[in-house]
Amino acid sequence: MMSAPSAIDSNVRTRIQRTPLFSAWSEGAFGALLEQARMRQLDLGEILFHEGEEARAFYFLLAGEIDLITLGAGGREKIVEIIQVDDLFAEAVAFLGGRYPVQAAAGLASTVVEIPFAPFMATLQGHQELMPQMLARLSMRLHYLIKELRHLSMESANQRVASYLLDLCPAGGECVEISLPAKKAAVAARLGLTPETFSRVLGRLRKAGLLRVDKRCLQIPDPQALRRWADSS
């Protein structure tokens, strides 16, 4: 599909308004902002914005999957985050420099709502009671990145995979069934691993009886055992 902009229907409107960032906004201000917003369709692999490009808008993911990627020397790429449906992303860029620090590419055919910064910032200036919400959001991302930093720099492939799987689990219970949020190669990149290594770790876990794998669907019989395995790995 081409990226044919189109207007926002009320169903979509509701989904966006439910995000923490917008839940405190007045109907009026929010409505005015959305009038400036447009929907865009993205093909698989299509790039929404490039690293270093001037940032004019942020996005809400309606359908599909967006990968936030930073590029390194020699074409290697690391997925900083895999954006899921109903997430806002790139809203934090508004406040500095105005350049995207990462690239956004569609990991699946996707639909996003594009929300321009200009009216967003204007509203924020006029309603400064909304700023604490923004600060909290930036702060959350900061924590997320610090956690990522720790995982990348101090944990082995085994530990990273295990932590990641455990993070996907609903609050610690018994045998849980989870499904990977993206194709395995993307998850591997998200974890800073090659697909091969990721596959091998999964294989090891399978042979240790800590994991059942069926395509993108994983079963963890005993999360606690997995945690222990990671710690001693």
Added chain:
Amino acid sequence: MMSAPSAIDSNVRTRIQRTPLFSAWSEGAFGALLEQARMRQLDLGEILFHEGEEARAFYFLLAGEIDLITLGAGGREKIVEIIQVDDLFAEAVAFLGGRYPVQAAAGLASTVVEIPFAPFMATLQGHQELMPQMLARLSMRLHYLIKELRHLSMESANQRVASYLLDLCPAGGECVEISLPAKKAAVAARLGLTPETFSRVLGRLRKAGLLRVDKRCLQIPDPQALRRWADSS
């Protein structure tokens, strides 16, 4: 020394006021905030706050050096950032959860000014024109962390060391002389390397004629050549 709190003199006051975060503050608001602040002395190795500890204050480093560290399984530790004199740190924690996401330890005997969050937040609430400054600061840290993520996950030891040295250089000129901001083991940890590996990379650079090393003092005859070496490394 024990951490004997004491009052703030006017010299110190000026140094703090010069930070971007406070430069827009009114004399009155700033003065009132500083009345709640106290100085603390830290011995080498002393811990200012622990990871996960409830956050009640942020800090300004007057003298010495503070390392922000995250701890991993098995006692390994990664230095997220080496704080230098005249820097503020941990101010971003105010807006979420209220727990420190890292540990702060003195890499040298140090002096800090401890600024409690409560009055700081209260002033911010009352003067919302100050918030954009905060947002910009959080945004900067976000960019910093994303850059770190890229370095850690996609660059070799050689590349990381070279980028780091080049970052220390004043804007690209000819032969520059720089000095490491901390002992080599701390810099290594900051780069996600062991001291041994760091030492070896420095040795390699020395033998290639790209670097002269004298204790903590480094000379880079040709920054551009160093950049090329990193890219092809």
Added chain:
DNA sequence: CGGGGCCTTGACGTGATTCAATAAAGGTGG
């Protein structure tokens, strides 16, 4: 049936860590 993603598996190479020994520098007290 055939082609193309996607994933898995094996053999191999390599860069970084680990372990260990040594050297150099800094601090302390006699």
Added chain:
DNA sequence: CCACCTTTATTGAATCACGTCAAGGCCCCG
């Protein structure tokens, strides 16, 4: 000022985890 001890830095050799390269299997879709 020197002897002594501690901390910091360097260097070498052995090891290991992960990446790379290459082959093969599986599944979906035409």
